[in-house]
Amino acid sequence: QSALTQPRSVSGSPGQSVTISCTGTSSDVGRYNYVSWYQQHPGKAPKLIIYAVNNRPSGVPDRFSGSKSGNTASLTISGLQAEDEADYYCCSYAGSYTMIFGGGTKLTV
Amino acid sequence: EVELVESGGGLVQPGGSLRLSCAASGFTFDTFYMSWVRQAPGKGLEWVANINQDGSEKSYVDAVKGRFTISRDNAKNSLFMQLNSLRAEDTAVYYCARPRAPRVADPYDCWGQGTLVTVSS
Numbered sequence: 001q002s003a004l005t006q007p008r009s010v011s012g013s014p015g016q017s018v019t020i021s022c023t024g025t026s027s028d029v030g031r032y033n034y035v036s037w038y039q040q041h042p043g044k045a046p047k048l049i050i051y052a053v054n055n056r057p058s059g060v061p062d063r064f065s066g067s068k069s070g071n072t073a074s075l076t077i078s079g080l081q082a083e084d085e086a087d088y089y090c091c092s093y094a095g096s097y098t099m100i101f102g103g104g105t106k107l108t109v
Numbered sequence: 110e111v112e113l114v115e116s117g118g119g120l121v122q123p124g125g126s127l128r129l130s131c132a133a134s135g136f137t138f139d140t141f142y143m144s145w146v147r148q149a150p151g152k153g154l155e156w157v158a159n160i161n162q163d164g165s166e167k168s169y170v171d172a173v174k175g176r177f178t179i180s181r182d183n184a185k186n187s188l189f190m191q192l193n194s195l196r197a198e199d200t201a202v203y204y205c206a207r208p209r210a211p212r213v214a215d216p217y218d219c220w221g222q223g224t225l226v227t228v229s230s
Contacts, residue, residue, distance in 0.1 A: 003153065036216030038154070045204060045220035046154060057209070057218060089154050093214035097159050097168035099144070104153035 004029065004090055004102035011108040017078040020105045022090030023071060028100055030071035034093035037066060037075045040104075041086045050075060077107070085109040111135040111219045113205045118224030125195050125228070131188040131205030131221055139163070139183035142213045145190050147201035148223075157203070158190065159213060173199075195228045202226075 005023040012018040022029065022037075029035055035053045038046035048057055050066040053073065063079045073092070077084055090102040117129040129145070145157040158179040159168045167179050178191040188205055202223040208215035 003155075032214065034214040034216070038217075040154075045222060046217070047220075048209065048216050048218045051209065051216045051218075087153075091154075091156075091216060097161075097166060097213045098170070099156040099159070099214075101146075101154040101156055 004092060004100055006088075006090060006102040006105045008103075009106045009108065012077075012080045014080050014082065014109060016080050017076060018080065018107065020075045020077075020088055020090075020107070022073040022075070022092075022102045024073075024092055024100070025071055028092040028094040029068065029073050031095070032093045033068070035066070035068055035073040036091045037064075037073075038089045038091065039084075039086045040089065046089065080109050082109050111207070113207060113219060113221035115203065115205050115221040115224040118203065118226045120227045120229065121195055122230050123196060123228055127192045127195065127226060129190045129192065129203055129205075129224060129226070133186045133188065133205075133207070136207070136219075138181075138186040140211050141207055142211065142215075143181060143188045144206045144208070144217065145179060145188075146204045146206050146217070146220075147199075147226075148204070149198075149201040152201075155201075160188070161213065162211065192226065195226075197228050200226060200228045 037050035040046045054066040094100045176194045205221040206217035207219040209218035
């Protein structure tokens with residue numbers, strides 16, 4: 001049950017795009033399309049921004065998109081805005097009724 | 110409005126116990142799996158435990174197996190977790206979380222505000 005692997009930090013300028021990777025194994029990310037992404041601002045609870053690899057909950061801007069290839073999922077944020085500065089976590093179903101999160105990525109805008 | 114409110118956190122000595130509670134409202138509680146997720150200070154999120162709708166299926170992260178017990182009371186719309194044999198590494202904010210759909214693999218679209226557990230002598 002090791003955490004999914006994410007870069008510790010990424011950065012971008014307003015208006016640019018950034019991509020955050022999330023690498024797992026054939027037992028979690030590679031096996032299931034239950035990959036989700038969360039945004040967390042300091043002192044706040046996480047907020048779901050992508051589910052089932054590439055679906056956005058209502059209210060989440062279409063600047064946020066997800067994808068998956070093999071054992072690696074990715075979150076792309078286009079048209080960066082100042083309020084996108086936050087920590088981002090991926091999460092995958094890992095079978096046997098368990099979930100696993102990534103270590104988190106700090107986005108600096 | 111869907112709401113989850115945790116309580117029960119606090120300061121406890123190593124080896125001690127605590128019982129966390131999560132009061133749910135605004136949705137049909139007994140139709141959803143429920144989970145606990147924790148976050149150590151300055152660290153990432155860690156899934157801790159799941160419980161199915163009627164409490165008959167439970168799963169845990171290896172780090173807490175045999176020490177933590179998740180349970181629920183559907184009549185009181187409440188989720189619980191008994192934390193025993195606490196260690197310093199259990200220090201974290203513990204969140205109650207509800208998946209967006211009544212499936213164990215579904216992601217969490219509703220989170221409580223969290224309750225802080227500090228294990229220290």
